[in-house]
Amino acid sequence: MMCSVDDERVRTELVAVITAVVDGVPRVLTADDGPRLPSGPLRSDHRSLQGGLRAWVEQQTGHRLGYVEQLYTFADPGRASAGGRRVISVSYLGLTRVGSSGPAWAGWYDFFPWEDRRPEPDLPDPVAQLGERLLQWTGRGDDDETARRRLRAEVTFGLHGRPWRPELALQRYELLYEAGLVPESPFGAADVRLAPGATMAHDHRRILATGVARLRAMIQYRPVVFELMPAEFTLGQLQDVVEALAGQHVHKQNFRRLVQQQDLVEETGHTHAGTGGRPAMLFRFRREVLDERQVGGTKLPVQRVR
Amino acid sequence: MMCSVDDERVRTELVAVITAVVDGVPRVLTADDGPRLPSGPLRSDHRSLQGGLRAWVEQQTGHRLGYVEQLYTFADPGRASAGGRRVISVSYLGLTRVGSSGPAWAGWYDFFPWEDRRPEPDLPDPVAQLGERLLQWTGRGDDDETARRRLRAEVTFGLHGRPWRPELALQRYELLYEAGLVPESPFGAADVRLAPGATMAHDHRRILATGVARLRAMIQYRPVVFELMPAEFTLGQLQDVVEALAGQHVHKQNFRRLVQQQDLVEETGHTHAGTGGRPAMLFRFRREVLDERQVGGTKLPVQRVR
DNA sequence: AGTGTATTGCTAGATATGAGCATAAGTAAA
DNA sequence: TTTACTTATGCTCATATCTAGCAATACACT
Incomplete structure (x- = not known):
């Protein structure tokens, strides 16, 4: 051979x-x-x-x-x-x-407008619109293949009361690709309205989606967010970054409790004022946890939507 | 450029x-x-x-x-x-x-004898021996580098009362490599007794360790074990496979509860006798869960050792 | 002083997990 | 036919963790 x-x-x-x-x-x-x-x-x-x-x-x-x-x-x-x-x-x-x-x-x-689920007040929800078009693509039939497709669409996009799961970003992109709803797809039909969002050269949008999905999955069980933070930060700022990555709001009190009771951070003794509210304590990442935990065991709560 | x-x-x-x-x-x-x-x-x-x-x-x-x-x-x-x-x-x-x-x-x-933690009655525990040699390698010092090394050894090998974590198989191999305790390592000293186990050509033992670690991590949150099972199996057989992969025993009743309450399996109606005990019900994997869950949410309990 | 904003503390209820006891239904030996 | 032994299965209970609230605190800005 x-x-x-x-x-x-x-x-x-x-x-x-x-x-x-x-x-x-x-x-x-x-x-x-x-x-x-x-x-x-x-x-x-x-x-x-x-x-x-x-x-x-x-x-x-x-x-x-x-x-x-x-x-x-x-x-x-x-x-x-x-x-x-x-x-x-x-x-x-x-x-x-x-x-x-x-x-x-x-x-x-800019590339995945539907991935940010933090409610903009009046704008129409892009996921609701995409969901409609996807379900149209899957078809109403009852045969096995159609049913599987529909289930996939419902699960990945959180339709029909299912929870939205941030870490499924790649699966969502792949489904849109198969359904011909992104311009780079070869399966596109002429008469459908495409999904919103900018494209990238080659298959780079897919690679980006892979990165988004991986990072979103990772912040839930590994302390990697801190690589994105400055040396000192408030818990509020940390939460803002997590919410930005997840595209979703988290429960503030639970977030703080989880971060603190896991000993991920330690106070610096300084405070951060000027936000128009009570000044927050500043923290730094306890880098030792990387050795103590060796990869696992660090959950950040990404609110479960019922 | x-x-x-x-x-x-x-x-x-x-x-x-x-x-x-x-x-x-x-x-x-x-x-x-x-x-x-x-x-x-x-x-x-x-x-x-x-x-x-x-x-x-x-x-x-x-x-x-x-x-x-x-x-x-x-x-x-x-x-x-x-x-x-x-x-x-x-x-x-x-x-x-x-x-x-x-x-x-x-x-x-055969390649990683220390990865199987299911107690063989009398044989000396390979991890205890390796732990000794590793701690000797890390040194007793109190400087930063030495302390980090020692912590790493303790965490990955579950020394000094820390829990043994099956999914750290790769980190354990890499530590042995750095410490010169495997023959393929370039850091080996002449006077140390090497770790037991067969080697492989090239860096294939490292790749195998990567696979072992990945699979062990994966069975905890994805229903992949079933790819290793026959079409019909008892819960006991399923547990045996999980224990073999994890190199660790699990709590029987909790294992069954988790598998069943997650709707991973369904009864076939048949039973399996001849094991010298009460015949067990036979189950099959509900392959639909792969669509329903889309990757996540399937935990199998790997007993936490205190 | 009053109001708004952000931080921090606390708790009831639901859910998940760890570990054990008890029972059921077979096989193998006395 | 008992009796012992083995494996399967059902159930409980204490503990831990998570969700989703309410409440209080501390500052900035009118």
Whole structure:
């Protein structure tokens, strides 16, 4: 079972989903045209995949990435480059802090407006509209395939009284893709109104959705939010960041209790005033917990909607 | 920032961690010499990475893989092949069922004897011995680095009264590697007694540890165990498989309660006798839950050891 | 002083979890 | 035919955790 040399010629790309929260908005680092995610080829002077990506992003942004984690490796035939060479994309999720949002930092919800479930007062709910179109696509039939599709739509989009689950962001995007409701989908029909939101070059919107979903799942059981926070912060600010990421409000008192009783933070002794209310105590992340817990055991409550 | 063509020449390998439980022992599919994990190059007629791996394994084993999931992508310089070409390994975890264990199916715990915590009556506890040698390696000092190392050893190996956590299998292997207690480590000293267990070719033991850790983590919140079960099974058999994977006993009554109240299974109406006790009811997996839950929300209890 | 805003404390009710006792229904030996 | 032994199954109870409230506190700004 030998393979010809031609089979082995592939190009390896590193793709970065770098996230920061600025002005209460989760943002992703983008490159000029497209827009598209920053990406570049693996080079022989890179000692490892993660090392290559880290060095490369730090050079571009001037920021040290506190947290970098492999996301997924894609190699679908649609990704073949011009010369017929196959492209393998190894994607990474990175978390960082930035002071201000330049033009390179695009908001998550520009690409996925339906993922932010914090109620804007009067605007029509995008999920309700998408839900309608999705259920229309699934069909009303009673056969197995139709029923499964409908169930999938109901679960991922929280229809018919089911709870909205923030961490299903990727499944939602994939369902819209299959239903032809995003412009990059090959299954689109001419007469449907597409889902709102900007697109990205190549399959970068899917990769971003993967990152969003992974991060949302992760903050529920790992103390990674702190990579997005400044050295000192109030519990209110921490909560704002979590809510921005989850696209959902959380119960304030329970949030504080959970954070504190898990010993994730310690007081700095300083307070933060000027918000027009009672000044809040400032905290810092107890980085020791990363060693104490070794990955698991850190839940943040993302309110269960009944 | 152009790159020479040379930088882009890489070889892509697909590596499979295929797991099945036979005779109450979790096993992994291995290839002849080494032993090593089955692996082969990505070919241009493979429509996707997962598709390539799936087709390739099915051809080798004659079994359809019920569940295949990407594990991790490795590309360390140590993996460069003869011609100086870089090797990128995309590893997958696959779950399947087999009737009998041929020579190709090696037991997990042949490679990681310390990962099975189900008490063998008289034998000396390998973890106690490893713990000793690890703490010796970390040193007794009080400086930051030493303290962190010691904490890491205590947490990952459950020393000094800390709980043993099955899903830390990878961290344990990596710690042994750093401490020079496995033969494939470059940090080994001449005078230490190595950890027990067989090795594998290349870095395949690390990849296997990754698979073990991932599967152990996953069975706690996703109904994947059922991919390893026959069409009909008793709750006792299901528990045996979970215990084999976790390397730990679970509380029988609580296990049953959790499985049943989550509606993961339904009775088939048949019973299974001949075990020398009361015949057990036979169940089948309610595959619909995969659509109903969409990934999350299925916990199996892995007894917390105090 | 009064009002608004944000922080902090506390608690009742629901749900989940850990660990044990008790009973049921078979098989194997006395 | 007992009797012992084995495995399956049902049930309880104390404890922990989570949800969703109300209440009080402390500051800024009129």
